């Protein structure tokens with residue numbers, strides 16, 4: 001396995017559905033690996049065998065909002081225990097497509113989960129632990145929806161939500177980013193992929209390789 005001289009970092013990608021995270025995650029992982037850094041690429045909900053089963057339920061079965069929030073955090077608890085924390089302890093960087101900011105944006109802001117219930121779950125599942133860097137892909141829901149439609153894939157339970165839902169999710173993400181500006185980098189996701197890739201490379205270089 002590749003060894004790294006750098007302290008391992010936990011980097012997350014966030015944004016509404018269709019924001020364009022997937023290909024940028026692959027580019028960042030390739031960039032880090034080219035520097036000799038061992039990287040664990042993962043996603044939420046998911047990232048473990050149990051988490052992937054919960055993902056299937058979460059993306060396709062209708063359920064009560066609090067059930068949805070608790071299942072997101074149940075999958076996350078498993079993800080932390082089985083994947084994220086062991087990787088960081090072993091010196092590997094972790095790049096995750098979504099983490100708890102998604103629960104804040106989708107369940108609290110999007111669906112109206114009580115904020116104190118979110119806070120309690122977050123404190124329970126990962127007290128004092130947050131990503132080192134969160135790249136928030138920001139764009140108008142109409143643009144993101146056109147991208148999702150363009151993939152030709154059958155939309156899941158979240159992707160079928162209306163535009164006003166995604167307006168609230170977007171606002172929730174931006175509010176959370178404003179409360180932790182040192183952790184977040186808000187990316188203008190309307191730009192061409194190459195411009196976004198260059199910005200992410202610059203952010204990572206400035207923070208850890210300058």
Ligand SMILES: Nc1ncnc2c1ncn2[C@@H]1O[C@H](COP(=O)(O)OP(=O)(O)OP(=O)(O)O)[C@@H](O)[C@H]1O
Pocket residue numbers: 015016017018019020021022023024147148150151189190191192193196
């Ligand atoms: N910067 C971009 N400009 C235009 N189209 C893009 C851009 N980035 C990605 N796309 C296209 O938009 C679609 C969605 O991209 P992608 O799957 O990367 O989004 P995502 O954020 O991972 O979505 P989800 O959260 O729904 O999985 C894909 O067809 C992709 O090719």
Ligand SMILES: Cc1cn([C@H]2C[C@H](O)[C@@H](COP(=O)(O)O)O2)c(=O)[nH]c1=O
Pocket residue numbers: 017043044045072097098099100102103104106107158159
């Ligand atoms: C972690 C997390 C995710 N979601 C939603 C957001 C997306 O619509 C799906 C995951 O699909 P993706 O293709 O991997 O983006 O789940 C959520 O509502 N709450 C969460 O905590």
